[in-house]
Amino acid sequence: MRALLKLLRCEFAKLRRKPLFFASAAISALIPLGCALFLPDFHAFTSGAEAVEGMMSTLFQMSAYLLLMPALVVLAANLLFEEQDNDILKNLMAVPVSKPALALAKMALLFLFAIAFMAAGGLVNLVIVLAAGWEPDGFWRLFFVGIGQGVMMWAGALPCVLIVVLLNRSYIVSVIITFFYTAVNYIFGTSDFFITQPFGFNPGTLLPGPLAFRWFFQYLDASEPGAQMAALWERISPYFVTTPQAFLVVVMESAVFLTLIALVYKRRNG
């Protein structure tokens, strides 16, 4: 464990002057700011609770699915290929550093990045709500739901990371795979077919998009829903997954895919 922490500290040190990483982090504020500035709904909010709800919902549905997920895979490709591209693995192995431990440290860095991404997005929302003069009612509950969703997106990105590592191809191929995976994940996450499946061994539970949706959606305030929202709520509420159920799947999938990523990375030539 100490060795892993040491590797994680080194992973942080390697991030210096990495524009890709900082650009990815910066986009966490993109959607909240965009919503505040350009979304007509934002100006129609009548209370702080409604503003928090609307903005955090956008963070969950847009930032997490469309920005965080691809950012995680592209960053993973960048992190996992950097030693190979720059012929550094031999120096690390001569220390010795084990390749599986190195791969796990990189995944741990991405885990922290996912949490920080959602936390930053949530905090930007908070600042916007406060700046608009509203009371941020119910913010902190949704803030932690956002953190949880960050963890889910990280776990959901691992299968795609595995494909990228397995194919061992150029960044362009990685980016194409990433955007295909992101699109599929988003479509599945909003498809009735996937989000109306019971908890169990089925795509609605195992795929990250539908699972995250069935988890975070129950935390949104349904006390005064519009007609469309009420209909959606009625359809999917029987299929909500509890927090222990959701994170059991996350833990199990993470364990499987982290092991596979570590094994594939181990087979790489140093």
Add this chain to the structure above:
Amino acid sequence: MSDYVIETRGLTKRFGAQNSVSDLSIHVRKGRIYGLLGRNGAGKTTTMRMLLGLTAPSSGEVRIFGRPLRGNEKRILPRIGSLIESPGFYPNLTGTENLRIFAELRGLKDPEYVKTALEVVNLPYRDKKLFSQYSLGMKQRLAIALAVMHNPELLILDEPINGLDPIGIAEVRDFIRALCDTSGKTILISSHILSEISLLADDIGIIDHGVLLEEESLAELEAKNGKYYRFIVSSAPQAADLLRDKLGIRNAQVNHTHELTVRDARLDAGAAVRLLVEAGVAVSDAHLYEDTLEDYFKEVTGGEGIA
């Protein structure tokens, strides 16, 4: 307990049907500089990679500090400093930042380790220049700094003077020599540059097509590099017969009709010339030659010379 810091037994590496290294058994003694000499592609780097566990041998064994490397990597590798092939570092970091990462991984808390390592290779500490902006020579120096930073007992250096200018080469040579002489380090160094090996190494292994052809101390090799006489005569076969019959010289070699080589330290050249002339063999030239290490390399590899 073995006397050798590095010992390989029947080390072999196959890539497909081709043997990159074949049945290699080298012996590196403590406190000595061992030069692994061979042409490009002779198998030097593959050998060194196997010594560090970077490439798994197809067969054979590597023993370092008297222990098999396999299964003891965590105990053995921290005692080794290495430079294999081209220098590999994070391009977005400075030299200092790069070394700090490796210092952290090696558990070297004191920043002096990084500072001292950079000083010994004449690279500035806390310089703002990124590794990606380094010249080839600076990259090579940084790689040497990494190899020595943790004060290892054994250094494995693959072509360490690559990319260095003549002054840099001399500095690195002196530095390596001093590491051995004053700090008692054991050093395995590979090169395709014969003069470098002859200037640095105490022991030499000659490798060609993955096969270790010779392994001896430099002194032994120099002693082997015998002197020889070359005669230009009117009839080389007749001269060879005369030298054999009258002077007992059995290894006179006829190169062609008029040229004869005698590799025999006992030969009295004056007596030989007198004998040949008196027997009616005209001698137009008699010269004493001395083999260089390069001649010896050519001889043992049966091929062309080396840089």
